[in-house]
Every structure is written in C-alpha cells, then in structure tokens.
Amino acid sequence: MVLVPHLIALGLYALAAALALAPFAGLRPAPRALGLGVPLLGLAAHVIGVARLTSFLGVAPTLSMLALFLVALQAASEGLFRASAVGVFTGPLATGLLGLALLIGLAPEAPPASGRGAWSILHITVSVFGLAMLALAFIAAALYLLQFRELKAKRFGPVFRLFPPLERLDQLNHLSLVLGFPTVTLGVLLGFGVRYAGGASVDAAQVVWGMLTWVVLGWAVGVRVVRHWAGRRAAFASIASFAAVLLVYVALKLAAPGTQRFL
Amino acid sequence: MSITVLGVNHRTAPLEVRERFAHEPREVPASLARVLAAGARGGVLLSTCNRTEFYLAEPDEAVPDAVWAILSERLGGGRSASDYGYTRRDRDAVRHLYRVSAGLDAMILGESQIQGQVRDAWETSKAQAGPVLHRLFQSALLVGARVRSETGLATGAASAPSAAVAVAARIFTRLAGRSALILGAGDMAELAATCLASEGVRVTLVANRTYERARAIAEQLGARALTLDEAWEHFTHADIVLTSTAAPHAVVTWDRVAPAVARRQGRPLCILDLGMPRDVEPAVAQLENVFLYDIDDLQAVAAQAAAERRDDIPAAERIVGEEVERFWAWYGGLVVVPVLKEFRERLDQVRAAELERALRRLSHLSPDDRGEIEHFSHTLLNKFLHQPTIALKEAAQAGRGYGMLEALKRLFGLERRDDP
The missing domain is CATH 3.30.460.30 (Glutamyl-tRNA reductase, N-terminal domain)
Structure with missing residues (x-):
C-alpha cells in the first residue's frame, strides 16, 4: 500500500500549489491556515507512503523523498519566516517530482544489499535533505531577485503584495545555504561510508564532478559567511551554485543513463 | 425613546x-x-x-x-x-x-x-x-x-503616509528598531514619520536648511537635529530616509550620497521622497540596494489599495445592515415592556372609572350582577389588548417595535419616561 498515500499526497500537493498560485491569477489569497494545512496534510500522507517503501534506492524513491523534504521546508519557511510565497515554487515542484516518481514507479529496483542498507538509507536521506535545502536557497534567491526587480521598477502588483520583504528572503537564502551545505557534505561523507562498508561502485567521473560541485557550493557559502555578501550578489551566487548542481546531475545522467542510482 | x-x-x-x-x-x-x-x-x-x-x-x-x-x-x-x-x-x-x-x-x-x-x-x-x-x-x-x-x-495601505510604511515593509523584515533620517520640515514628512514611528521606526536624525527648524521638529520626535550639509554622511547608517524640503530643486544628488551609500555593505536603503517638487535626483535610484519612491509612487500604492477596498464595500454594508437590525431588535425589546405596561395601566384606569360611573347609575343591581359586569369589563379589556400586545411583542422581536410604539404613544398620549 505504497501507492495510495502517495496519490493522496500528490492530490494535496497539487491543491496546495493551486492555492499558492491563485492570488497571481487575481483570486483572493487563501487563509493562512488553509495555505499551511493542505501541504501539511499532504506531507503526513507522504510520510506514511515513504515509510512503507521497501527500498530507497533508485530515482523514483529519491524524487519522492525530495518532494517530501521540499514540502517540509516550505511549511517551515511559512511557519518561521512567513514566506508563503515559497509555495509558488515548491508547490508545483513537489507535485511534479512526486508525479514523476509515480510515473517511473516506486517499486524497488534493486534489493538492499546486506550490510549497507542502513548506510544507504542514511546517505540518501541526508543527501536528499541537503539537496532540498539548496533548492530552498535557490527558491529564496529567485524570489529575492523578483521582488528586488519589482521594487526597483516601482511595480506594485502581486509580487510586491504577496512576496515576503527583501530582507526576509535574504535571511531565508542565507540560512538554507548555510545549513544545506554542511548537510550535503555530510551526505557525501556518508556516501564514502556506503562505498567502504558495502563496496558500492562509484565512477571516477562521479567523484570528480561531485567534488567540483561541492567546491562551487562551498564558494557560495564562503562569500556569504566570510566575505559578508548579501542581497542581490548573494542571490546570484546561490542561484549559480544550485545551477551547477543541476548541470552536473544532468551531465552525469546523460553520460551514464540508468535508473538504478540517483547520482 | x-x-x-x-x-x-x-x-x-x-x-x-x-x-x-x-x-x-x-x-x-x-x-x-x-x-x-x-x-x-x-x-x-x-x-x-x-x-x-x-x-x-x-x-x-x-x-x-x-x-x-x-x-x-x-x-x-x-x-x-x-x-x-x-x-x-x-x-x-x-x-x-x-x-x-x-x-x-x-x-x-x-x-x-x-x-x-x-x-x-x-x-x-x-x-x-x-x-x-x-x-x-x-x-x-x-x-x-x-x-x-x-x-x-482594511487590507493594503490606502493613504500616502501608510503607503510609505507599506513600501518600507516590503524591504525590511521588521520595521521596529529601524532608524530613519528626515530631511526637511514638510507636513507630509512629519505625518509619514509619525506613521513609521507608530510601527516602531526610530527617527534618529532631522536635518533642515535652517538648524532651528530642524531642532524644533527633532525635539518633537526625540531625534537629533542637523543641517542639510551634515546629513549626507548619515546615508551610510540610516535605513529609511524621508525627504520633504521646500527646495525648488533636488537636494539629494548622486554626488552627495553615493560615497555614503557605497559604505553600506549591501544593506538596503529606502528613500521616500515626499517633496513637491522632488527632493531626490532620479539617478540616486540607480545606486545598488537603494529603493527610491516619490509621492506619485506612494499615491499609486495608496490608490491601488483603495480601489481594492472599494470592492469590499457591499459586503461591509451587508454586515452593518445585519448588525443594525440586531441592535434594533434588542432596543425594540427594551422599550416595549414599559410602554405596554403603561398602556395597560392607562386603559385599566379608564375601565375602572367608567365601570364605577356605570355602577353608580345601576345601583339597583345585586352584588352578583355587579360582580358579573366588573368581570365583563376586565374580559373585554383583555380581549381588546390581546392582539395589540402580541403584535407589539412580535414586532419588537423582529426589530420593528420602535415605530409601532411611537404610534401607540402618540395615539394614547403615553409620554411617561421609562428607564431602559
């Protein structure tokens, strides 16, 4: 019974995305309780679905987990930062990711090898969570740049009214980047644990490009923390680093296609 | 009543x-x-x-x-x-x-x-x-x-000063604790400063061409007074700058403020130009992380909010209408009891007086017959009063009692005051 909770979650995520986008179509914004409650209900259903997965290996379970973490971070952003506009991005993204996971199929594609199951689960969970935080940093940066442009151009439309203040978006970007980078680093280290514990094969290209991406991410965090970049420059750095992650992922997938591994 | x-x-x-x-x-x-x-x-x-x-x-x-x-x-x-x-x-x-x-x-x-x-x-x-x-x-x-x-x-900011607050609130996470610099001594700047202060913004500096005028306003707002020439360096630290001078040309120019803005390390600066003609050179808006709004911009924000609010007038009027009826029902119920009581007493006095007069003329009647006539007078009065009493109570419950009571008072001369 993996499918039913996932389908319920998909429906609720789609509804949450519609609620987040409705004000941009000229409709009244949904009450805060509804805007927060619908994705949280979807999240609850999704957690039940993910808990019933027999294996986390493969693209589909990873996409499902990524969608789950994105929605969880969206709810946290709304609760802590009153950044409901994050849902404008995370809503459709989580819906799309979960829909794609269901299309690919959530059935286990490779049985968990004995001795490395726990490492694998930890590695995948931590890495995907780190990736979700980097995605949140990217979303906050994109929202920042949109709001910045509207404020500079003196356009007082839906973006001006519905997006959070610039400073708050900058803080959200900062926090998710600063927490996301160590999380991704921990995920990488756990990946080494998986390799040495169970002897999982990792291509040299994966290691080289993975390290390069890690360096780019480290640069984006470094300019924020060490050189105190803020605002637009920091937003561009954050977007560039996340774009590097996506580009490397797509490049590696094209070079070595297959659905057995997420990366 | x-x-x-x-x-x-x-x-x-x-x-x-x-x-x-x-x-x-x-x-x-x-x-x-x-x-x-x-x-x-x-x-x-x-x-x-x-x-x-x-x-x-x-x-x-x-x-x-x-x-x-x-x-x-x-x-x-x-x-x-x-x-x-x-x-x-x-x-x-x-x-x-x-x-x-x-x-x-x-x-x-x-x-x-x-x-x-x-x-x-x-x-x-x-x-x-x-x-x-x-x-x-x-x-x-x-x-x-x-x-x-x-x-x-009540959503949105429907006046220029409140629009100034709304614009600043789209830049800063929290307005409380932010520092504001006021250039000039115009009424609009003072009004907008009051709006910002009500959100917790600290007006720390007031600068004006004449130092005495700056000091007068600064004292009112608990700020420090400056001359205009001393103000430019404070563009490094202020979060919000409000301008409303009487100068015939722009006083806040790129040359004067760009060096101070460059030292802000990317922190946003919100400049609200409420002067007419404008006090801030448009080129200042090109500075990184400087957000400049003049009175036309703020009025555009206010007009947008006001237009959105107008859509809600029918719903608001409907609520007001419902609540008026609710109050009026309470008020009608409040006044109906004492008036009915007085109405009944007045008619009973008439009944008693007429009964006494009639019984004087009918002295030959036995006590039983007299009692029967008195009973008849009571019954007749009650029958007459029954329908008006019911109608008045129902009207009061429906919020329509007041008009009927006024008619009753005028028709029967019931002018006595009763406490609600």
Whole structure:
C-alpha cells in the first residue's frame, strides 16, 4: 500500500500549489491556515507512503523523498519566516517530482544489499535533505531577485503584495545555504561510508564532478559567511551554485543513463 | 425613546472648521454635561480630526440647539455650526455609528485608526453614556472588528503616509528598531514619520536648511537635529530616509550620497521622497540596494489599495445592515415592556372609572350582577389588548417595535419616561 498515500499526497500537493498560485491569477489569497494545512496534510500522507517503501534506492524513491523534504521546508519557511510565497515554487515542484516518481514507479529496483542498507538509507536521506535545502536557497534567491526587480521598477502588483520583504528572503537564502551545505557534505561523507562498508561502485567521473560541485557550493557559502555578501550578489551566487548542481546531475545522467542510482 | 447623532465630519466641513470643533478628552465631560442638562438620558462625544459627533439617547427637542450652540461657540465669528452639521435619528443613527466604526465613513476607506477612536470616545464618555449608548458603542466596536475580519476593507495601505510604511515593509523584515533620517520640515514628512514611528521606526536624525527648524521638529520626535550639509554622511547608517524640503530643486544628488551609500555593505536603503517638487535626483535610484519612491509612487500604492477596498464595500454594508437590525431588535425589546405596561395601566384606569360611573347609575343591581359586569369589563379589556400586545411583542422581536410604539404613544398620549 505504497501507492495510495502517495496519490493522496500528490492530490494535496497539487491543491496546495493551486492555492499558492491563485492570488497571481487575481483570486483572493487563501487563509493562512488553509495555505499551511493542505501541504501539511499532504506531507503526513507522504510520510506514511515513504515509510512503507521497501527500498530507497533508485530515482523514483529519491524524487519522492525530495518532494517530501521540499514540502517540509516550505511549511517551515511559512511557519518561521512567513514566506508563503515559497509555495509558488515548491508547490508545483513537489507535485511534479512526486508525479514523476509515480510515473517511473516506486517499486524497488534493486534489493538492499546486506550490510549497507542502513548506510544507504542514511546517505540518501541526508543527501536528499541537503539537496532540498539548496533548492530552498535557490527558491529564496529567485524570489529575492523578483521582488528586488519589482521594487526597483516601482511595480506594485502581486509580487510586491504577496512576496515576503527583501530582507526576509535574504535571511531565508542565507540560512538554507548555510545549513544545506554542511548537510550535503555530510551526505557525501556518508556516501564514502556506503562505498567502504558495502563496496558500492562509484565512477571516477562521479567523484570528480561531485567534488567540483561541492567546491562551487562551498564558494557560495564562503562569500556569504566570510566575505559578508548579501542581497542581490548573494542571490546570484546561490542561484549559480544550485545551477551547477543541476548541470552536473544532468551531465552525469546523460553520460551514464540508468535508473538504478540517483547520482 | 430614541437615539440621535448630531455632528460634523470631513464631508460637511472643511479642515479649518473641523479643527475648531475638535475636543480634547478633558473637555468632553463638560460639553456632554451641558447637552444632558438640556434634556437627554445619555451622551457620547466622538471627536477626531475628521469628525465631532454627539451621540444622544432620548434627547428632548431642545437638545439639538444645545449641541449646535456648543459647537458654534467654538466656531466663533457669529457663524452657526448647524450650517456644517447633520442629524441622524434612530436606525440611521445606529447605522451611522456602525459605518464610522467599520471605516466606511472614513476619509480613507477602511482606515483602522477610527476603531481606537470610537473606543476612546466610549471610555471618555462612559460616566455619561447611559445603558443604551453603552450597548450601542460596545456593539459598534464589534461591528468594526467583524467588518475588518470578514472583508478586505482594511487590507493594503490606502493613504500616502501608510503607503510609505507599506513600501518600507516590503524591504525590511521588521520595521521596529529601524532608524530613519528626515530631511526637511514638510507636513507630509512629519505625518509619514509619525506613521513609521507608530510601527516602531526610530527617527534618529532631522536635518533642515535652517538648524532651528530642524531642532524644533527633532525635539518633537526625540531625534537629533542637523543641517542639510551634515546629513549626507548619515546615508551610510540610516535605513529609511524621508525627504520633504521646500527646495525648488533636488537636494539629494548622486554626488552627495553615493560615497555614503557605497559604505553600506549591501544593506538596503529606502528613500521616500515626499517633496513637491522632488527632493531626490532620479539617478540616486540607480545606486545598488537603494529603493527610491516619490509621492506619485506612494499615491499609486495608496490608490491601488483603495480601489481594492472599494470592492469590499457591499459586503461591509451587508454586515452593518445585519448588525443594525440586531441592535434594533434588542432596543425594540427594551422599550416595549414599559410602554405596554403603561398602556395597560392607562386603559385599566379608564375601565375602572367608567365601570364605577356605570355602577353608580345601576345601583339597583345585586352584588352578583355587579360582580358579573366588573368581570365583563376586565374580559373585554383583555380581549381588546390581546392582539395589540402580541403584535407589539412580535414586532419588537423582529426589530420593528420602535415605530409601532411611537404610534401607540402618540395615539394614547403615553409620554411617561421609562428607564431602559
């Protein structure tokens, strides 16, 4: 019974995305309780679905987990930062990711090898969570740049009214980047644990490009923390680093296609 | 019984007239005492910069003259305040207060400050309000809150100063604790500074061409005074700059502020140019992380919010209408019992007097027959009163009792006052 909770979650995520986008179509914004409650209900259903997965290996379970973490971070952003506009991005993204996971199929594609199951689960969970935080940093940066442009151009439309203040978006970007980078680093280290514990094969290209991406991410965090970049420059750095992650992922997938591994 | 409001507001009187009618809280009891002495059972005086209104319970005919006399004395020059005034009675008076409290009668549609002013007026007049006005003002505050929570009438910033706050709030996470620099001594800048201060912004510096004028305003706002030439370096630290000088050309230029802005390390700076002509050179907006808005921009924000609020007028009016009926049902029920009692007593007196006269003429009747006639008179009176009593009680429950009671009082000469 993996499918039913996932389908319920998909429906609720789609509804949450519609609620987040409705004000941009000229409709009244949904009450805060509804805007927060619908994705949280979807999240609850999704957690039940993910808990019933027999294996986390493969693209589909990873996409499902990524969608789950994105929605969880969206709810946290709304609760802590009153950044409901994050849902404008995370809503459709989580819906799309979960829909794609269901299309690919959530059935286990490779049985968990004995001795490395726990490492694998930890590695995948931590890495995907780190990736979700980097995605949140990217979303906050994109929202920042949109709001910045509207404020500079003196356009007082839906973006001006519905997006959070610039400073708050900058803080959200900062926090998710600063927490996301160590999380991704921990995920990488756990990946080494998986390799040495169970002897999982990792291509040299994966290691080289993975390290390069890690360096780019480290640069984006470094300019924020060490050189105190803020605002637009920091937003561009954050977007560039996340774009590097996506580009490397797509490049590696094209070079070595297959659905057995997420990366 | 009746409820009446007499007053002036921004629609009926210009500012220079309205400001003469404005009462300080300490002046309210004396003015109300004069009105109550003219014959009213309760009064509340609502006095703001946009309106001065006397709400009165059961005013006698002499009361309006007393109210206009008080206001005319303040007006001076032999002019009559009633030329600027209006009167609303009964349901219309209740509706008027509810609309005021909801912000429907405000200069800026939906503004929320009036809610606090209605509360203050009620608090100040509590000792003289009486039970009916006490209930009326209590319900007016609930109506205002209901309209604001159930409609979008209070959303957005519908005035230029409040638009200034709204724009700044889209840049900074929290306005409380931010520092503001004011350039110039214009009224609009002072008003916007007050709006910002009410959000917790600290006005730390006031700069003006003449130092003395800067010092006068700085003292009012608890800030430090500067000359204009000393102000430019403070563009490094201030979060918000409000300008409203009387200069005929831009005083805030790229050359003067760019070096200070460059030292801000990317922190945003919000410049609100309320001067006419503009005080800030448009090129300043090109500086990184500088957000410049002039009076036209702020008015555009305000106009947008006002237009959005107008869509909510029908919903707000519907709530007001519902609440007026609810209050009127309570009020009708309040007055029906004593009037019915008096009506019954009056008719019973007539019955008793006529019975006595008839029995004097019919002295030959036996005691049993006399008793029978007396019983007949009671029964007849009760039969006559049954239908009007039922109809009045039903009308009161439906909120239509007041008109019927007035008719009854006039038809049967029931002029006795009863406490609600």
